[in-house]
Amino acid sequence: MEIPRETLIRMLELMLKIRHFENRVKELFAAGEMPGFVHLYLGQEAIAAGVCATLNQDDYITSTHRGHGHIIAKGADMKYMMAELYGKATGYNKGKGGSQHIAWPGLGILGANGIVSGGIPIATGAAMSARLRKSGQVAVAFFGDGAANEGAFHESLNIAAAFCLPVVYVCENNLYGVGTRQSCVRKIENIADRAAGYGMPGVVVDGNDVLAVYEAAYEAVTRARSGEGPTLIECKTYRWRTHFEGEPDTYRPPEEVEAWMRREPIAPYRRHLIEQGIISASEAEALEQGVIAQVDEAVAFARNSPFPAPESALEDLWA
Amino acid sequence: MREISFSQAIVEATAEEMRRDPNVCVWGLDVGPYGGAFGCTRGLYEEFGPERVFDMPISELGYVGMGVGAAATGLRPIVELQFSDWITLPSDALINQAAKMRYMFGGVLAVPMVLRAPVGGYLAAAGQHSNSYESMFAHIPGLKVVLPSTPYDAKGLLKSAIRDNNTVLFFEHKKLYEIKGPVPQEEYTIPLGKADIKRPGSDVTVVAYAFMVRKALAAAEQLAQEGISVEVLDLRTVSPLDEEAILNSVKKTQRLVIVQETWRRCSVGAEVAAIVAEQALDYLDAPIVRVTARDVPIPFSPVLENYVLPQEADIVAAVRRVVHA
Structure with a gap:
């Protein structure tokens, strides 16, 4: 499949943004600069980047508690994200949402969601809305392996298939739901096999291969946009960090973590682009330095931003 | 003044709002050609067609949750639950999603959905078809909860609920559906939050x-x-x-x-x-x-x-x- 050069470079940039943003959040959180909890997307960068590279700005996504990657890949400005993580007034959601609840409808981001599977019916409804309004938009629901065992998953996929809705379900199977290995609580190996039960295509892809993710997403999004209905894509991947920052990793064999970290998605892709002459080594380096500068700027913006006025806690409830 | 039943008032309010605003649509169980278990969508399928009035599978979390997503993206869905007792099933879509989304996201979106559902007892319908759960939902910041008592109020309040930019739970007592009362032909609405x-x-x-x-x-x-x-x-x-x-x-x-x-x-x-x-x-x-x-x-x-x-x-x-x- 012929992927435009700017898209190939864009995917590298998005992955680098996610990587550097998350690494910085990891450090800042450990240093006690951020309140609450953070769930890092490190290791899964290729999925958000590969899927969102196939979407238009007005296409919809719903995200999860591990949502920073999706939000960045859909085009969010890291300054306002970082400010939201700091609980500052300048954050995307005025400090009312935080890490797990970033939304920005102008970019089609219908919210990261702290309820496992919570975004799946919402994306399905957005797809219904797009169809009834004849807008040509597509909705993508990102969710994890754990969400695929929720009723919301089953109900939504059945309805989406029955109504032939323009929606793509992207399951990021990182093998663990918090501390429970998924193979202990799910009989089948591939979640994508469930697609057959709903009457939609199910595709398994290597979630650490951004080109494989892009191609699967491209086909699914094209199918959705042309009225042929939903697709379930299962991306096999792994989170480098524990479920949330600060949680001791008592449940994963160290050799498993190491093996997956050797399969990290960015360096091989970068080498591939250089080998193919898509980008030179110096251009790639400049791209990365630019991303690091943007992350620096985001942190400075967040640090220098004011906290919301306490009484603003009573605003924004009613429309 | 002419008299119509409470359920006819619901149908009239819905039809008028659907004529006024093309983004208003209806889904739920048996709301299409069947006309709703209590007749509250009768004639809507015939007038507005399958694009705007359609039947859902028995998947309350799925189709109520879809209402939330559709409302956040430009539609004004009226979602009918066949019995309000089953509101426990989509309660996450209502309590953790619809009620909170606007606030949690700092006011950047709205969820103008109406959930209509029959409530109430005195019908020997036993423990899972007789409940009135309004207190539980009145407890939740971000949800409006309406319970009309007459056909006149039902019509005027439902029209306001459909136009409201927030999520409104509209509970209709089953013993009221067949009761008739005066309802003017002319357009009117009744504001929410007024006794x-x-x-x-x-x-x-x-x-x-x-x-x-x-x-x-x-x-x-x-x-x-x-x-x-x-x-x-x-x-x-x-x-x-x-x-x-x-x-x-x-x-x-x-x-x-x-x-x-x-x-x-x-x-x-x-x-x-x-x-x-x-x-x-x-x-x-x-x-x-x-x-x-x-x-x-x-x-x-x-x-x-x-x-x-x-x-x-x-x-x-x-x-x-x-x-x-």
Whole structure:
């Protein structure tokens, strides 16, 4: 499949943004600069980047508690994200949402969601809305392996298939739901096999291969946009960090973590682009330095931003 | 004025709003050609077609959750639950999603969805088809909760609910569906959050809503013959609650009886009593009395159900108690 050069470079940039943003959040959180909890997307960068590279700005996504990657890949400005993580007034959601609840409808981001599977019916409804309004938009629901065992998953996929809705379900199977290995609580190996039960295509892809993710997403999004209905894509991947920052990793064999970290998605892709002459080594380096500068700027913006006025806690409830 | 039934009023309100706004659509169980289990979508499929009126599988979390997503992206969906008892199934879509999305996201989006659902007992429908869960949802910031008592109110309130930019739970009592009342041909709406004096009186305020308004009015008629003047205040919306109307009435009559069909503990009636205790205690000449369901599930046998649910005689006795206190 012929992927435009700017898209190939864009995917590298998005992955680098996610990587550097998350690494910085990891450090800042450990240093006690951020309140609450953070769930890092490190290791899964290729999925958000590969899927969102196939979407238009007005296409919809719903995200999860591990949502920073999706939000960045859909085009969010890291300054306002970082400010939201700091609980500052300048954050995307005025400090009312935080890490797990970033939304920005102008970019089609219908919210990261702290309820496992919570975004799946919402994306399905957005797809219904797009169809009834004849807008040509597509909705993508990102969710994890754990969400695929929720009723919301089953109900939504059945309805989406029955109504032939323009929606793509992207399951990021990182093998663990918090501390429970998924193979202990799910009989089948591939979640994508469930697609057959709903009457939609199910595709398994290597979630650490951004080109494989892009191609699967491209086909699914094209199918959705042309009225042929939903697709379930299962991306096999792994989170480098524990479920949330600060949680001791008592449940994963160290050799498993190491093996997956050797399969990290960015360096091989970068080498591939250089080998193919898509980008030179110096251009790639400049791209990365630019991303690091943007992350620096985001942190400075967040640090220098004011906290919301306490009484603003009573605003924004009613429309 | 012409008279139409409560369910016809629901149909009329929906049809008028669908003609006015192409983004209003209806989905739920059997709402299409079947016309709804209680006839509240009759004729809509024929007029507006399968694009805007369609049947869903029995997947409450799925299709209510879809309503949230559709409402956040430009539609104004009216989602019908066949019985409100099943609202437990999509409760995450309502409580954790619809109610919070606007606030949690700093006001950047809105969820203008209406969830319509039949409530109430007195039908020997037993423990999973007789409930009134409005107290649970009135507790949740970000949800509006409406319970009309007449065809006139049903139509005007539903039109306002559809136009409202927030998520509105619109609970319709099953015993009211076939009851007829005057409804003008002309366009009108009734604002959410405004109570209505259904019968003015001077000796005691009876606060009620939904089907209990009819029981309160019947009790008031009986008490009038004893020389007791009862004011019946119909809340119409239990969230937001019309505190001003409650306080004004209590300050006038100086006695309060609260009637609700649902359970007593942590309920709408408890909230009304608390508001009056906090803000108008000095005006009261007698302790507040509540007439409610007894705190057990709704039993099947009519003998048991009638014992558990409030009756007209209970209201009469409660009013006598506060008047003669």
